[in-house]
Structure formats: structure tokens, C-alpha cells
Amino acid sequence: MSAPALGLILGAAREGLLLALLVSGPPLLAAMVVGFVVGVLQGATQIHDHTLAFVPKLVVVALVLAAMGPVLGTQLVRFAHALFLAVPALG
Numbered sequence: 001m002s003a004p005a006l007g008l009i010l011g012a013a014r015e016g017l018l019l020a021l022l023v024s025g026p027p028l029l030a031a032m033v034v035g036f037v038v039g040v041l042q043g044a045t046q047i048h049d050h051t052l053a054f055v056p057k058l059v060v061v062a063l064v065l066a067a068m069g070p071v072l073g074t075q076l077v078r079f080a081h082a083l084f085l086a087v088p089a090l091g
Contacts, residue, residue: 004089005089005090008086008089008090009090012082012083012086015079016079019075019076019079022072022075023072023075023076026064026068026072027061027064027065027068030060030061030063030064031057031060031061034056034057034060035053035057038052038053038056038057039053
């Protein structure tokens with residue numbers, strides 16, 4: 001394998017990992033904030049129900065994905081398009 005092809009593969013892997021962080025960041029951050037708030041409320045009220053912690057996080061993550069979906073989807077499509085265009089350069 002030639003050095004430019006190897007550099008192309010390593011660059012694509014690096015960009016793919018950064019894109020995975022970008023795509024997973026907003027839902028994870030929202031779930032973490034909601035989990036913290038629900039945990040504080042559960043501690044204050046001494047209500048320890050597992051569904052009380054799970055359902056709000058699920059709803060917030062779904063809302064964040066619905067709101068950020070077009071932006072995140074555009075980034076995924078851009079990355080996939082760049083990968084498909086780079087395939088002939090590997091040969």
C-alpha cells in the first residue's frame with residue numbers, strides 16, 4: 001500500500017472518529033443533564049423509581065435527535081460522500 005493511500009485511510013479514520021463524537025455529543029450531553037436533574041429531584045423527594053429516571057432521558061434524547069437530526073445527518077452524508085469519492089484513489 002502506498003504512502004498517500006495510507007495517509008488517506010488514516011485521515012478518513014480520524015475524521016470518522018471526530019464525526020462520531022460530533023454526532024453522539026448532543027444527545028449524550030442532554031441525557032447527562034437530564035439524568036443529573038432527575039437524580040437531584042429523586043434525592044430530594046426520596047422517590048427512587050427506575051422509570052422516573054429513564055423516561056425523561058428518553059424523551060429529551062428523542063427531542064434532541066429530532067432537532068439536531070438535519071444538521072447531524074448532513075454531516076454524515078458529507079462524510080460518506082467524501083469516502084465514496086476517495087475509493088478510486090486507493091486503487
